[in-house]
Amino acid sequence: MERAELAKRIFNISHLTGEFLLRSGQTSNEYFDKYLFESQPDLLQAIAEKMSELIPSECEVLAGLEMGGIPIATSMSLHTKLPAAFIRKKAKDYGTRKVNEGADIRGKKIVIIEDVITSGGQVILSTEDLRNAGAEILCCICVINRQQGGVEALEKSGIPLISLFTMEELKHSVAS
Numbered sequence: 567m568e569r570a571e572l573a574k575r576i577f578n579i580s581h582l583t584g585e586f587l588l589r590s591g592q593t594s595n596e597y598f599d600k601y602l603f604e605s606q607p608d609l610l611q612a613i614a615e616k617m618s619e620l621i622p623s624e625c626e627v628l629a630g631l632e633m634g635g636i637p638i639a640t641s642m643s644l645h646t647k648l649p650a651a652f653i654r655k656k657a658k659d660y661g662t663r664k665v666n667e668g669a670d671i672r673g674k675k676i677v678i679i680e681d682v683i684t685s686g687g688q689v690i691l692s693t694e695d696l697r698n699a700g701a702e703i704l705c706c707i708c709v710i711n712r713q714q715g716g717v718e719a720l721e722k723s724g725i726p727l728i729s730l731f732t733m734e735e736l737k738h739s740v741a742s
Contacts, residue, residue, distance in 0.1 A: 567612040573731055573739035576613070576709070579603050581736070590685035590714070598710050598736075600634045600681035613709055613730065614641035617679070620728045621646065622704050626674040629653050629666070629701070631692050634681030638709065642679060651676070653692050665695045672700035680708040683727060686716035690723045710736065 567575075579602050586597040603609050617638065621628075629651045630639025636652050643650035649669035657665045676696060680689055689706050696703060703725055711717065711729035720727045 567608075567615075569616065570739060572609075572612050572616060573736050575609055576603050576731065577736040577740050579606065579609065588684050590687060592684065592714065598682050598712075598733075600709065603709075604634065604637045604681065610637060610641050611645075614638060614645045617707055617709070617730050618642050618645045620707050620730070621648070621677055622675075624675050625677045625704055627651050627669045627671055627676050627701075628679050629671065629676045629692075629696060630679045631655075631688060635679045638681060639679040653678075653696065655688065655692075665692075666699055671696060674701055675704050676701040677704050678706040678725070680706055682710045682712060683708045683716035683720075683729065684712045684714050686719040686723075686725075686727070689716075689720060689725060693723060693725055 580598045582597045582599055583595060586594050588594055628639045628642050628648050630636040632654050639650045651666050651668040651671050654665050657663050678689055693703050705726040705728055706720060707728045709730050711732045713733050717727050
């Protein structure tokens with residue numbers, strides 16, 4: 567799927583208007599419901615293919631953040647054959663009691679996979695957990711950068727952000 571068509575499809579399937587409380591605490595009159603594009607197999611596959619092109623060559627493990635980053639990381643793993651780790655927001659209080667599940671991350675060069683970035687808050691928290699577990703974070707790759715301070719916040723934490731699309735690009739895709 568061509569990039570322009572992918573942008574238009576993501577926008578048309580997942581862009582909602584109304585009043586939404588974002589994870590960052592901000593209120594927005596528009597929202598990208600990532601589950602609407604992640605639940606479409608052809609669209610998820612196209613997203614994984616395009617995002618896979620953005621992975622630094624030294625990456626050893628893809629780390630999908632709970633919950634929206636997990637299907638994307640899994641799809642990218644299938645496409646690239648890189649192992650995937652699944653990162654919880656907090657460790658379970660039963661079973662293995664780990665924050666990270668799946669692939670071993672200790673001493674590995676990791677790329678964090680996320681769906682939508684607004685403030686970058688969850689990526690920053692998860693990066694701390696990953697670093698404490700011995701991972702080296704190369705960058706974060708997301709599907710949509712809402713362009714509301716996430717790039718700057720992640721940069722302050724030493725996490726480069728690479729986005730497949732910005733909110734502006736998605737809006738422009740349907741306007742043209």
